[in-house]
Amino acid sequence: MNGAHDPHPGGPRRAGPEPAAGPAADVASYYGRPVLKSPVWEWGTAAYLFTGGLAAGTAVVAAGADLQGAVRLRRACWLGSFGALLASVGLLIDDLGRPERFHHMLRVAKPTSPMSIGTWLLTAFGPGVGAAAVWELLPVRWRSARPARLLRALSRGIGLASAATAPGVATYTAALLAQTAVPGWSEVRGALPFVFAGSAAASGGGFGMLAAPLDEAAPARAFAAVGAAGELVASRVMERRMGLIREVYHQGAAGRCRRGAELLTVAGLAGALLTAKRSRAGAAASGIALLSGSALQRFGVFEAGVASTKDPRYVVVPQRERLDAAARDRGALSS
Amino acid sequence: MTSRELAAPPDALARANGYEAPPPRVGFFTDTSVCIGCKACEVACKEWNHVPDDGLDLLGMSFDNTGMLGANSWRHVAFVEQPRPVGRQDAGLAGLPTGPSGLAHTSEVVEARLRSAPRGGSELGTTPLPTAPGGGAPHVVQDLGMPTFSRPGDTSGPETRTDFRWLMESDVCKHCTEAGCLDVCPTGALFRTEFGTVVVQQDVCNGCGYCVSACPYGVIDRRPDDGRAQKCTLCYDRLHDGLTPACAKACPTESIQFGPLDELRERADRRLAELHGQGVDEAELYGRDPDDGVGGHGALFLLLDKPEVYGLPPAPVVPTRFAPQIWRRVGAAAASFALAAIGAFASTAVGNRR
Ligand code: SF4
Numbered sequence: 001m002n003g004a005h006d007p008h009p010g011g012p013r014r015a016g017p018e019p020a021a022g023p024a025a026d027v028a029s030y031y032g033r034p035v036l037k038s039p040v041w042e043w044g045t046a047a048y049l050f051t052g053g054l055a056a057g058t059a060v061v062a063a064g065a066d067l068q069g070a071v072r073l074r075r076a077c078w079l080g081s082f083g084a085l086l087a088s089v090g091l092l093i094d095d096l097g098r099p100e101r102f103h104h105m106l107r108v109a110k111p112t113s114p115m116s117i118g119t120w121l122l123t124a125f126g127p128g129v130g131a132a133a134v135w136e137l138l139p140v141r142w143r144s145a146r147p148a149r150l151l152r153a154l155s156r157g158i159g160l161a162s163a164a165t166a167p168g169v170a171t172y173t174a175a176l177l178a179q180t181a182v183p184g185w186s187e188v189r190g191a192l193p194f195v196f197a198g199s200a201a202a203s204g205g206g207f208g209m210l211a212a213p214l215d216e217a218a219p220a221r222a223f224a225a226v227g228a229a230g231e232l233v234a235s236r237v238m239e240r241r242m243g244l245i246r247e248v249y250h251q252g253a254a255g256r257c258r259r260g261a262e263l264l265t266v267a268g269l270a271g272a273l274l275t276a277k278r279s280r281a282g283a284a285a286s287g288i289a290l291l292s293g294s295a296l297q298r299f300g301v302f303e304a305g306v307a308s309t310k311d312p313r314y315v316v317v318p319q320r321e322r323l324d325a326a327a328r329d330r331g332a333l334s335s
Numbered sequence: 336m337t338s339r340e341l342a343a344p345p346d347a348l349a350r351a352n353g354y355e356a357p358p359p360r361v362g363f364f365t366d367t368s369v370c371i372g373c374k375a376c377e378v379a380c381k382e383w384n385h386v387p388d389d390g391l392d393l394l395g396m397s398f399d400n401t402g403m404l405g406a407n408s409w410r411h412v413a414f415v416e417q418p419r420p421v422g423r424q425d426a427g428l429a430g431l432p433t434g435p436s437g438l439a440h441t442s443e444v445v446e447a448r449l450r451s452a453p454r455g456g457s458e459l460g461t462t463p464l465p466t467a468p469g470g471g472a473p474h475v476v477q478d479l480g481m482p483t484f485s486r487p488g489d490t491s492g493p494e495t496r497t498d499f500r501w502l503m504e505s506d507v508c509k510h511c512t513e514a515g516c517l518d519v520c521p522t523g524a525l526f527r528t529e530f531g532t533v534v535v536q537q538d539v540c541n542g543c544g545y546c547v548s549a550c551p552y553g554v555i556d557r558r559p560d561d562g563r564a565q566k567c568t569l570c571y572d573r574l575h576d577g578l579t580p581a582c583a584k585a586c587p588t589e590s591i592q593f594g595p596l597d598e599l600r601e602r603a604d605r606r607l608a609e610l611h612g613q614g615v616d617e618a619e620l621y622g623r624d625p626d627d628g629v630g631g632h633g634a635l636f637l638l639l640d641k642p643e644v645y646g647l648p649p650a651p652v653v654p655t656r657f658a659p660q661i662w663r664r665v666g667a668a669a670a671s672f673a674l675a676a677i678g679a680f681a682s683t684a685v686g687n688r689r
């Protein structure tokens with residue numbers, strides 16, 4: 001904690017050393033204890049934010065490659081998407097308190113719960129990605145057999161349909177975080193969906209650049225570049241609009257992750273625009289930079305939210321300001 | 336009563352949730368001005384509901400060694416020590432700024448321990464805190480500033496005596512009219528009962544933990560060794576048998592009152608007027624207003640200081656209220672994502688043809 005942190009958040013200032021500047025100075029709390037519960041989610045959920053975005057990003061690249069007949073880009077991205085999807089499901093189930101009851105999510109469909117919406121999005125998204133990946137894994141010598149041709153027709157159809165749900169999979173995680181009482185997530189609800197959409201596109205495109213040959217990777221480069229640029233802009237806009245919670249986005253692990261994310265994303269974007277067309281190594285390096293940048297972005301946002309629940313100031317100060325403003329308005333009205 | 340309340344029948348909430356001919360909505364009115372801090376409610380709740388203990392821990396927060404509501408603490412008595420007199424003894428009190436929850440020394444000791452806890456101390460009431468800050472030597476003797484049973488100034492003479500008051504408050508799940516925990520639960524484990532209360536079905540909850548982050552009061556938590564979310568059920572089983580919840584039954588001062596919510600609201604209004612009449616101007620009701628950020632509580636409180644002094648959020652808003660705005664943004668972001676993909680392929684297709 002820096003100097004702004006008040007060791008006696010409970011008390012009115014006594015004479016003596018200058019109180020810390022800013023709204024921290026007269027924040028009351030119960031012995032400095034948090035008001036909120038810190039999230040019970042561990043690193044698995046943060047990692048899922050990345051793998052879920054990657055699964056969605058690679059799925060749309062794979063679908064586009066399929067439509068354009070870019071065979072190697074298609075193959076790499078369907079397999080990448082399937083891998084990321086499997087990792088996502090594993091991470092999500094592992095972070096449950098009762099993993100063996102994961103299927104209880106399928107009991108209900110609840111529009112008020114972003115996690116329920118996400119469950120059904122993933123349920124719609126998953127089978128197509130799985131079928132497409134199974135076809136890609138089929139040995140070439142079997143592919144001309146009749147059942148294989150049937151599988152191809154089927155998997156192509158539902159694979160493309162999966163790609164249509166991918167934008168939802170890429171962005172709903174922003175609602176998942178934003179619709180909580182966690183100040184670090186709730187207060188960035190305006191820009192966070194765009195940060196996550198950009199991050200997912202950058203990672204999907206970056207994966208295509210890493211895994212496909214140069215002559216087929218042009219759409220992946222374009223997608224990655226647009227995504228990275230979008231993420232950088234959205235992330236800046238998000239920061240500009242922050243109030244007191246800007247602190248948690250700048251300090252500690254969250255601050256380090258987000259600074260790293262910005263550096264890597266800028267580097268990956270530059271690589272995608274400048275060298276990735278000509279050099280295989282350059283394309284791979286840019287792809288890796290974009291993937292790591294996207295992952296760090298997710299961990300940064302996740303950690304910032306967690307940190308914002310551990311200090312009562314982030315809860316009390318904005319709420320108190322709202323109350324005081326309302327009281328002033330009432331006073332202005334009655335006088 | 337506001338016009339909206341008069342218009343709404345006492346079972347409106349349960350009816351809106353699909354119950355036919357439900358009983359009236361019930362709740363608690365916790366009048367902290369008569370609480371003596373005996374913790375009978377905490378004990379009665381643990382016994383009746385088989386809530387496990389979470390280890391012996393001395394927190395250094397006055398007589399409060401529970402710390403916070405949590406998976407293993409469904410009632411929590413907060414103890415606030417303030418160098419201020421009570422109500423009538425000083426009519427100028429109401430103009431003072433919000434008071435502290437404890438003395439400077441205790442706050443310092445407690446804060447250091449909170450900071451070194453894995454969840455920042457929000458797991459109080461679920462697991463004990465680390466013994467020494469930073470996980471160092473566990474046997475360092477710390478002066479936690481525990482209260483003694485001698486009167487202030489007994490040992491030193493009257494010149495060191497100061498004004499002093501205790502605030503004690505038995506906290507509980509608010510059984511919100513618009514409950515964040517219930518709205519986000521993806522399994523349907525959390526549900527609205529026919530009594531208008533909010534309860535977790537233990538055979539359904541899969542421990543996803545979403546409710547923990549969606550409660551704006553930091554009430555519900557996952558029990559570490561069990562993996563499921565736990566909180567006050569307002570003694571759902573006792574209500575079925577027409578019994579008073581265990582905590583209200585055990586409370587010796589009627590600080591915790593149980594009953595139909597519209598009746599409790601009237602009682603709370605009367606008590607507030609009475610206290611204001613006695614010069615306790617700082618008394619305020621918490622969760623009484625059906626137009627607040629959670630649509631009002633099922634469990635109301637009468638407080639003698641600002642909510643944050645007791646560790647309560649001053650003006651919480653249920654996260655669900657932001658859902659329309661959030662989904663509009665998500666929709667726009669998803670559309671941008673799709674457009675970027677289509678654009679990327681279309682532009683390269685055009686580029687190839689040239
Ligand atoms: S949101 Fe919190 S206080 Fe309200 S009913 Fe749920 S657990 Fe209780």
Ligand code: SF4
Pocket residue numbers: 516519520521522523524525535539540541542543544545546547563564
């Ligand atoms: S932890 Fe249990 S009660 Fe809480 S949201 Fe998840 S399934 Fe529902």
